[in-house]
Amino acid sequence: MHILVCDGTGCRSSQSGLISEMFRDELLRKGLKNEVQVIRTGCFGFCEKGPIVKILPDNTFYTQVRPEDTAEIIDEHIIKGRKVTRLLYLDPDTQEYVSDSKHMGFYKKQLRVALRNCGLIDPENIDEAIARDAYQALGKVLSEYTPEQTIDIIKRSGLRGRGGAGFPTGLKWEITGKNPADRKYVVCNADEGDPGAFMDRSILEGDPHSVLEAMAICGYCIGASNGLIYVRAEYPLAVKRLKVAIEQAHQYGLLGEHIFGTDFSFDIKLRYGAGAFVCGEETALIHSMEGKRGEPTNKPPFPSQSGYLGKPTNVNNVETFANVPVIILKGAEWFSSIGTEKSKGTKVFALAGKINNVGLIEVPMGTTLREIIFEIGGGIKNGKKFKAIQTGGPSGGCLTEKHLDTPIDYESLTAAGSMMGSGGMIVLDEDDCMVSVAKYYLGFIVEESCGKCAPCRIGNKRLYEILERITKGKAVPEDLDKLRNLCNVIRDTALCGLGQTSPNPVLSTLNNFIEEYEEHVFEKKCRSGQCHDLLYYVIDEEECTGCGACKRVCPVNAISGEKKQPHIIDQKICIKCGSCMEKCQFDAINLKNEYKSTTVSV
Amino acid sequence: MSTKTNTENHIANECPYNGSLPEVEVKIKLTADKIEKIDAICRSFDNDPGELINVLHETQSEFGYLPAEVQDVIAQNLRIPVAQVYGVVSFYSFFTMTPKGEHPISICLGTACYVRGSEKILEEFKKELKIEVGETTPDGKFSINCLRCVGACGLAPVVMVGERVFGRVSPEGVKQIIAEYNN
Ligand SMILES: Cc1cc2nc3c(=O)[nH]c(=O)nc-3n(C[C@H](O)[C@H](O)[C@H](O)COP(=O)(O)O)c2cc1C
Ligand code: SF4
Ligand code: SF4
Ligand code: SF4
Ligand code: FES
Numbered sequence: 001m002h003i004l005v006c007d008g009t010g011c012r013s014s015q016s017g018l019i020s021e022m023f024r025d026e027l028l029r030k031g032l033k034n035e036v037q038v039i040r041t042g043c044f045g046f047c048e049k050g051p052i053v054k055i056l057p058d059n060t061f062y063t064q065v066r067p068e069d070t071a072e073i074i075d076e077h078i079i080k081g082r083k084v085t086r087l088l089y090l091d092p093d094t095q096e097y098v099s100d101s102k103h104m105g106f107y108k109k110q111l112r113v114a115l116r117n118c119g120l121i122d123p124e125n126i127d128e129a130i131a132r133d134a135y136q137a138l139g140k141v142l143s144e145y146t147p148e149q150t151i152d153i154i155k156r157s158g159l160r161g162r163g164g165a166g167f168p169t170g171l172k173w174e175i176t177g178k179n180p181a182d183r184k185y186v187v188c189n190a191d192e193g194d195p196g197a198f199m200d201r202s203i204l205e206g207d208p209h210s211v212l213e214a215m216a217i218c219g220y221c222i223g224a225s226n227g228l229i230y231v232r233a234e235y236p237l238a239v240k241r242l243k244v245a246i247e248q249a250h251q252y253g254l255l256g257e258h259i260f261g262t263d264f265s266f267d268i269k270l271r272y273g274a275g276a277f278v279c280g281e282e283t284a285l286i287h288s289m290e291g292k293r294g295e296p297t298n299k300p301p302f303p304s305q306s307g308y309l310g311k312p313t314n315v316n317n318v319e320t321f322a323n324v325p326v327i328i329l330k331g332a333e334w335f336s337s338i339g340t341e342k343s344k345g346t347k348v349f350a351l352a353g354k355i356n357n358v359g360l361i362e363v364p365m366g367t368t369l370r371e372i373i374f375e376i377g378g379g380i381k382n383g384k385k386f387k388a389i390q391t392g393g394p395s396g397g398c399l400t401e402k403h404l405d406t407p408i409d410y411e412s413l414t415a416a417g418s419m420m421g422s423g424g425m426i427v428l429d430e431d432d433c434m435v436s437v438a439k440y441y442l443g444f445i446v447e448e449s450c451g452k453c454a455p456c457r458i459g460n461k462r463l464y465e466i467l468e469r470i471t472k473g474k475a476v477p478e479d480l481d482k483l484r485n486l487c488n489v490i491r492d493t494a495l496c497g498l499g500q501t502s503p504n505p506v507l508s509t510l511n512n513f514i515e516e517y518e519e520h521v522f523e524k525k526c527r528s529g530q531c532h533d534l535l536y537y538v539i540d541e542e543e544c545t546g547c548g549a550c551k552r553v554c555p556v557n558a559i560s561g562e563k564k565q566p567h568i569i570d571q572k573i574c575i576k577c578g579s580c581m582e583k584c585q586f587d588a589i590n591l592k593n594e595y596k597s598t599t600v601s602v
Numbered sequence: 603m604s605t606k607t608n609t610e611n612h613i614a615n616e617c618p619y620n621g622s623l624p625e626v627e628v629k630i631k632l633t634a635d636k637i638e639k640i641d642a643i644c645r646s647f648d649n650d651p652g653e654l655i656n657v658l659h660e661t662q663s664e665f666g667y668l669p670a671e672v673q674d675v676i677a678q679n680l681r682i683p684v685a686q687v688y689g690v691v692s693f694y695s696f697f698t699m700t701p702k703g704e705h706p707i708s709i710c711l712g713t714a715c716y717v718r719g720s721e722k723i724l725e726e727f728k729k730e731l732k733i734e735v736g737e738t739t740p741d742g743k744f745s746i747n748c749l750r751c752v753g754a755c756g757l758a759p760v761v762m763v764g765e766r767v768f769g770r771v772s773p774e775g776v777k778q779i780i781a782e783y784n785n
């Protein structure tokens with residue numbers, strides 16, 4: 001028997017480390033150490049209900065396990081064979097406990113290709129990876145296929161880059177492979193800078209060998225014997241597991257000199273990012289790996305022509321690589337049978353925000369947003385109303401109700417005014433202010449712009465200031481036109497992808513939620529009540545006893561009223577200090593997002 | 603985020619007329635063994651300028667931060683202008699020129715945490731500790747920083763104190779977190 005304990009970042013944060021130790025201790029005490037194995041795995045995906053514990057072979061899926069539950073699981077389940085019902089997942093629709101993850105709404109529509117081993121193996125034990133076919137694809141390629149044949153398989157599979165742009169992977173390998181340079185590099189982009197996304201991180205933490213193996217396959221195809229992984233220093237666990245995995249692969253002769261006894265040699269080194277979003281852009285990433293400031297440069301030359309140390313370099317994303325070994329083993333036809341006409345295979349998304357099932361999901365391309373939000377995601381938190389879903393992070397946009405039936409692929413998301421991006425998906429509900437959301441992303445961009453070109457450095461700052469004026473109720477009608485024009489200028493003139501896509505959150509909210517912008521500008525109203533400056537202290541005539549306490553405390557004499565008569569706040573004078581509300585003993589003063597202009601002049 | 607304030611601090615320190623500014627003086631005298639330590643780190647990377655970022659990572663994990671004097675020594679070892687070292691240090695938000703608190707507090711401002719109210723949490727920490735982002739309390743106990751997504755979005759909003767992750771933090775919970783480290 002096996003006890004799998006999730007050791008992903010989410011579950012670790014709620015004591016999964018302690019849980020696996022307590023399982024081990026308890027097994028030792030009960031003399032079951034040899035019969036039952038405790039395995040720490042990567043993320044299961046269902047982080048919302050973590051810590052997750054899964055028992056094999058009967059596939060029992062326990063959720064929200066606490067350290068004090070471990071003894072009961074051992075006594076009841078492992079020893080007596082009775083499931084601990086209260087720790088099973090309770091289906092919110094049927095109100096029935098579900099024990100096999102296959103039957104949970106969260107997993108039913110998922111298809112795990114890139115995440116195939118996450119949550120199944122101990123990422124720090126190469127034997128478990130090998131038992132699940134790791135390095136078989138590398139062996140097959142080295143013994144049966146030429147580089148050209150291998151590239152042809154990847155091309156026919158239809159695999160496209162998962163880092164955002166969706167460039168065909170096989171084609172990229174072919175271009176870099178044809179370059180006659182003496183030295184070439186394979187680079188894995190593990191910089192994952194989208195704030196609120198953790199797809200790549202989960203793959204590196206849960207199944208690092210799939211990436212190492214694919215990098216070696218890529219090296220064989222393009223004629224490179226050096227690989228580099230550019231990984232964020234903020235991902236200490238991923239770094240640690242990569243180091244362990246590289247060392248174990250070396251011990252087994254799966255990396256290093258003469259792999260599988262062939263002429264092919266390949267080694268992988270780590271390079272660390274240091275907290276700069278723009279370093280996810282491939283030219284900036286390469287400069288950063290050379291020890292410089294991570295500023296992008298114009299393309300061409302593309303990295304495939306002149307990259308790391310001036311040599312041809314093939315840059316691919318973590319998830320792109322994770323797909324490669326399965327494609328080799330199961331065939332191009334198998335992979336291309338999944339997905340839509342132009343987007344093949346699956347995509348991993350980090351689903352978060354105002355949704356019931358926050359977590360990591362992998363679905364076939366062509367799945368609709370509705371399926372993701374309402375079936376896999378279990379709908380909106382606290383029964384609120386769905387408002388928008390943000391995809392593609394700071395480069396993407398917000399989609400609405402009317403896009404819910406859009407099948408997800410590269411083209412359709414772009415056509416809808418957003419983009420695939422690396423896979424962040426943030427669900428927003430009626431309480432979210434769309435202008436504030438756009439401002440949030442612009443704030444991020446202003447901080448992360450490298451400053452090399454003026455449209456991005458200055459333009460985004462101006463965009464941010466306009467948005468700030470709007471949320472503070474200080475905007476004038478022309479600001480809306482200015483906003484749109486400036487967006488277009490930045491998009492058309494910025495040097496790198498960061499600036500070229502940075503107006504997307506603004507443009508997409510302008511297009512889909514113009515009425516909210518207009519309310520802020522013309523009515524000085526924020527319908528969701530998020531913009532503090534557009535909230536008003538209002539006295540409820542019914543509740544007010546006319547005690548006058550508020551009037552005395554108001555620092556700017558904004559309150560007037562006769563004794564024992566309902567008082568009134570002059571919104572023109574009020575500075576929103578909140579003192580009156582604190583003082584009123586009759587709860588007569590409330591914060592409202594509008595006020596009757598008939599009683600007070602603006 | 604922190605680097606910006608640090609840059610300003612640094613410039614302020616260089617300015618001869620800043621007597622009235624309350625900036626913390628970060629200048630320290632490096633002892634011989636500290637210099638030796640930096641030398642050793644540089645040597646372990648063959649004094650290769652291409653390894654600058656790795657050198658800085660190691661040095662920062664050794665010293666906790668990268669004051670100007672340390673950057674000087676690194677520049678000499680790698681035979682590059684100190685301006686280049688400073689250029690890299692100030693570019694990347696992971697590198698800091700001011701010492702962090704004994705318990706560095708990082709508030710996640712990633713999107714998932716943002717939509718679940720992390721800005722309010724940040725405001726609460728600033729109010730309770732009476733410091734701004736990138737600053738350290740006068741007793742050296744706490745410092746506040748922001749980060750973007752620690753990968754525990756399911757627990758949003760998330761706060762990290764050192765290596766420890768606190769999930770589903772509410773504005774009311776902020777006091778408790780501080781109290782836990784304050785005795
Ligand atoms: C501002 C910006 C940030 C990016 N961040 C990432 C990232 O975090 N991870 C990533 O894989 N690609 C990122 N990219 C895309 C890369 O430049 C590059 O296209 C990608 O790594 C290529 O790999 P792929 O073809 O496998 O997707 C970013 C691009 C831009 C313009
Ligand atoms: S668009 Fe922005 S991030 Fe890109 S080069 Fe210009 S300033 Fe730097
Ligand atoms: S303190 Fe309250 S009850 Fe008294 S006058 Fe003001 S609003 Fe009315
Ligand atoms: S919020 Fe402050 S300024 Fe406004 S009416 Fe109340 S006490 Fe006066
Ligand atoms: S971290 Fe455990 S399920 Fe995601």
Ligand code: FES
Pocket residue numbers: 195196197710711712713714715716750751752753754755756758759760
């Ligand atoms: S956004 Fe805060 S943990 Fe992901």
